[in-house]
Amino acid sequence: MRVNTVGRMRLAAILSEAWRNSRSGASHGVLLWLVLSFLTIGLTTADALATRAAVEEALDYRAAGAAIATIEAVGAIDGTSCDAIASVDGVAAAGALRPAAGPLLPSATPGSSLPAYEATPAFTRLLGSSGAHGAVLSRVAADRLGLRTGDVLTLSSGAALTIAGVYEWPEDGRRPGLGYAAVVPALANGAFDECWATTWPQSAQLVTLLRSTAMPSSAESASAPVLSTVNSTFGAEFHGGDRHLSRPTRFAPLAALVAAAFSVAIAVRSRRLALSSARHHGVRRADVMAVVGAETAWVMVPVAIAAVAAATLVGASAPADGGAVFEAGLRVLAGTSTGAFLGAAVAAASIRANGLLSAFTER
C-alpha cells in the first residue's frame, strides 16, 4: 500500500494543485489573507485595548493611594511591628506615621510654619518617594519653599534638614493633612498613631496584619482602632480585575474562530461548481479536502506572521502586562487558524460529485 497518498492523489500532486490554485488566484488566497489578517489583528487589538484600559484603571487606582490600607489608633500603633509588615511576602510597602511634636519653622521665611509628621524609615516608599535618609516634602511645600531633592532646609532653631525627596499628594480624594507637610524619619521602636501598608494585588490578609500592629494596651483605651484606606473615594476594593475578566473581548478567540470558519467556508463554497466538476472527474472527497486544506495552510502562514507581528507590537506598546497581551493575541490567532481549517474541511467535504447535476439528483 502506498503511503504518500491521501485519498488516491499523491501528496506531491495535492501540494502542486494547491500551489497552482493559490498562485493563480483560483482559491481567493489574497482575499482570504486580507480578511483573516484583518480579523485576527483587529480582534487582537480590540482585546489589547480592553486590557490596556483595565491596566490603566489599576495604575490609576494605585497611584491615587486607594490600594494603601491604614489602621489608626492614636498612640497605640507599634512602629516596629508595622515596619515589619513590609517584609511579609506580597506586601509592597509598610510604615507607621504620627504627627511631630510641632511644625517645622523654616528660618528663611520667618512666621511661616510647615506641618510635620514622623514616620518609620520604610514609610516614605508608600509616598512613592525613596528618601530614607532625610525629610521628604510634599510637592506643594517644596514649591512654596523653593526646595528640591538634595537641598538643605535650615530651621529657625538652627537645625538643618536634608531634603531626601518630594512626594505628590494631589487633591484626588485622598486623606488630607499631607498635602502641605514634611515627613521626617523617626526610629521605628516607639508608639505611632497610624500604620499604612499596601499589597498588589489586594489581599484580605492585610487587614489582619494591620490589626496586629495595634498594641494590646489600646484595647482598654476609649477609641478602638479604625481601618480605612488612604483614598476611600476609589472604593476599598479594586473591581477592575473582575471587570477585565468579564470584558466582551474575552470572546475574541471564539469570534475569530467562527468568523474565520465562515469566511473560508464561503470562499470554498464559491468554487463549488469547479470543485464539484473535479469530484465528478474522479477526485476523491478526501483529496478535495486535502487540496483545500493545503491552500488554507498557504494562506495561514502569512496571516500568522502578520498576527504575531501585530501581537508583538501591541504587547510592546502596552503600559504593563505586555506578555499577557501578546498571549491573548496568540489565542486569537489560534482561533482564526482552527476556524479556517474547520471551515475549509467542512466546506470541502460538502462538495458533491454530482453537484453540477443537482437539478437531477435533487429531484
Next chain:
Amino acid sequence: MLISLEQVSHEFLEGRALFQPLSASFDRGELIAITGPSGAGKSTLLAILAGLMPPTHGRIRRPGSPRACWVTQHPHGVARRTALDHVCLPYLATGMRRRDAEPLARALLDRFGLSAVGDQQFATLSGGQAQRLMIARSIAAAPDLLLLDEPTAQLDQRTAGEVDAALGAIASTDLLVFVATHSAGTRAMCSRVVELEAPLGCG
C-alpha cells in the same frame, strides 16, 4: 451490453409520461444521439441512463454500474487554471505523478485540436474550445459512459462544427456516448439516433 432499457418512460406528473416507452440496449463504442423537441425529456433520459434517478416506468439494467461522466451545456472550468491543468486533474486523481499525467493530457488536447491553447487560462478559451476541453477532460477521467447534454446549443455554427468533429474523435474509443441534441450536424456524427416521441393520446 452496457445498458439496456425495457419499456422505459418517465412521468413527473401523475399520468403525464414524457415520452413513449423505450426499449433498446447500448454497448461500448457506440455514439448515440437523443433527439426530440424541447421538453421531450432528453435531459431526463440522460439522468436515467447515468443512474442518477430511476425511471417511473419500465426497467433499466446497468450491469456493473458503469461510471458516467457528464459534459454540461455550460462548461464549468477554473477561470485562472490552464487548459492543460484541467485535463491533467483526472489523471492526478488516480494517483499519477504530474510529470506522467502531462504527456497523456497533451496527447488528449492534441486529439481535440487544442494543443495550441494547452497553456492558456480557461477564461481565455473560446466557447467551442472550452466545450472541447470539457470533453477531453471527461475522457481523461476514463468513464464507461459519457453523457453530453446539448454540447453545441450555446455555440455558433462554425464552433459547433468543431465540437461535432470532436465527437468523431471520441467515436474511436470504447466508450458508450449519449448526446442530447437538436443539431443535425451532431446527429450526423452518431451511429444511432433515439428519437423521443410524445406519448400517444397525450397533449
